[in-house]
Amino acid sequence: MLDFSLVQKQRTDLYMTTELRHAISLLQLSTHELIAHIEEQALENPLLEVEMQTEKEATKNDEFQPDYEVRRARQSSGMESETNWLEQISEESTGLHPYLMEQARFLPLTSIQFERLCYFINHLTDDGYLSYPLDELCSELKISFEEAEEILSTLQQFEPYGVGARTLKECLLIQLQQLESRHLLVEQIVADHLDNLANKRWKEIAKSCSIDLLEVQQAYDFIQQLQPRPGLNFQSSLTRYVTPDVSVYLDKETNEVKVYVHMERIPRITVNQQYVKMMHNPNEDVTKYVRLKHEEVKWLLTSIEKRQSTLKRVTEVIVRHQADFIFKNASLRPLILKDVADELEIHESTVSRVTSNKYLQSPKGLLELKAFFSSAVSSNREDSANTxxxxxxxxxxxxxxxxxxxxxxxxxxxxxxxxxxxxxxxxxxxxxxxxxxxxxxxxxxxxxx
Structure with a gap:
């Protein structure tokens, strides 16, 4: 009996550890990541069936209806975007690579030369830099190093000037050499003193070039106008839209602040009953497998429920501390992870995980939960809440x-x-x-x- 009890205890501890580990891993997932995780689990577990809610069902199940205008907050400033979303739909033809290909088509090249030039273009980064060593491209195209340099030289004549460069120095020099009026001093400083310039060791540059500090500053100001990432203007500027994981609103009837965790986008999880019946299969291996998979489904459901309840509790504490910021025009109060953890009697790491990659829809717009935390700085003034x-x-x-x-x-x-x-x-x-x-x-x- 003693040995049997010990085995039972060890098995229980093992199951609890696995369940806890699963729950912890789900805490830090965003809603999108959680959905992907559920779908991945469904592929691995034949007992787990998922059903995505239709738009109509999601709207019906979403009991949260804010009485304020829902605004998309910019990721950094929280300011409402005034740009029409239709204007932000990118077209492939506006990308850097298609733009360079179009220029290549106007050159008097043979089909082989055109293909080789396009091969180089396709090996440019989004910033416009050549990402592969020339000798590797030579080997792949089976051409000489001189031929490769000729192709690269052609590419470096393309707009935007600076594309095809292999280093920042080469990128800036290409742009300087394309100017109608050459600035030889600036070219010299870029070629020989770029590191000193970046670190503002201007006296060394002035001494080496036999010029005064004002001339170094003027060269610095001129170089600042160049583009260190020539492909930047061709990169997509699409706004990264995120959806709220949780919302806060003021109930006008009760005048209470309420927190709502969005569940409407989470797939509906059910257990395949045909497989459940197989738990009574005479084949012991089949029974063992089905029971294990059934436990996994239960653990997943429990973990999701735990995630949602923890998210709600943590958000409620955050909202209570930062209510003046959310509903009025006050500044954020000093708040650290430990404050929330102590109040809820949970571990600080749990607060960190559950607020990671989560967004709160509020009267101020869509805000990241992590943004509500800031370290306090001591002040002698009692009325000051410095963060x-x-x-x-x-x-x-x-x-x-x-x-x-x-x-x-x-x-x-x-x-x-x-x-x-x-x-x-x-x-x-x-x-x-x-x-x-x-x-x-x-x-x-x-x-x-």
């Missing part, structure tokens, strides 16, 4: 107004925030926020009159 986002906004404003000839150092930014806003922050944190805002250091922001 990393508010600090970043202050930094942007300060740096935008600084004297470009004497830009503010990180320490000066620290001193200003402490004195004017009573915000205690380290120089290291300032540097971190600058990096996140893609703002260079003061030495690299310096301009010369």
């Amino acid at each position: 990393s986002e508010s600090i970043k906004q202050l930094l942007k404003q300060l740096i935008a107004k600084e004297n470009k000839e004497k830009p503010l150092s990180d320490q000066k930014l620290v001193d200003y925030l402490q004195k004017e806003h009573q915000i205690e922050i380290s120089r290291r944190a300032i540097a971190k926020y600058r990096d996140e805002l893609r703002i260079p250091s003061s030495s690299k922001r310096r301009r010369y009159a």
Whole structure:
């Protein structure tokens, strides 16, 4: 009896571990990924049957009907897009590769030359760079290196100038060499001092080229007008639309804030009853297989239910903390994953997983759940709720107004925030926020009159 009980306990622990692992893995999936996961499971499990809800059924099952206008938020700024979606439907003919092919057709080439040139075009990245070494292309086309260089030279005459380049330096030089008025000093700086230029080691450039710092700055400004990614304008600018996983709204009748988890897009899962009957099959292997697959279906259903309930509970806490931001024009309050985890008595990693790749439909538009979290920054003012986002906004404003000839150092930014806003922050944190805002250091922001 003792041995039997031990085996039973071990088996139960194994099943619980498998179920828990499945539930955890589903937590971090977006709705689209969850649907794909369910469909994948259906292919592997003959007992699992899925049925996608029709549009009519989904509308009927979706009890959430917001009384505010549903807006699509831009991924970064949250601003409503004013662009007509019809204008954003891309056509293949506007792509970089078809555009280059069209130019190739107007050249006096033999059919073999045209095919080889097209082969090179097809090996360009979306940014317009040649992604394969010439010797590899030579081997594949069975041509000499000189022939390959000739084809590449032809391609590099095409618009947009810079296509066919193998490095950033080559890309910029191609563009400079195509100008009606050549800028030899700029070409020299790109050819010999591009790394120094990027890191604003201007004194080294000035000394090497026997010019003053103002001339280096003028060359830098000119190079800034060139396109480091010549194919960029041909890339699709389609807005990436996402659908909400959860919605929040104010019930006008009860004046209560309510959270609704969208289930209408999740396929309806059922168990194939024909296979269930096989659990009583006299063949032990068949019975064992069917029972295992039946357990997998049950675990999947339980995991989905757990995912949805956890998502709702976590969202309710977030909404309660950030209600003024969602329903009014207030700023985000400081909120970290641990705050939510402690309140719900769950692990911090669970909060992280369930908010990953999830979007909330709110009166402010479609917002990523992760966006509601920010690290708090200590302040001596009781009425101040400083977050990393508010600090970043202050930094942007300060740096935008600084004297470009004497830009503010990180320490000066620290001193200003402490004195004017009573915000205690380290120089290291300032540097971190600058990096996140893609703002260079003061030495690299310096301009010369």
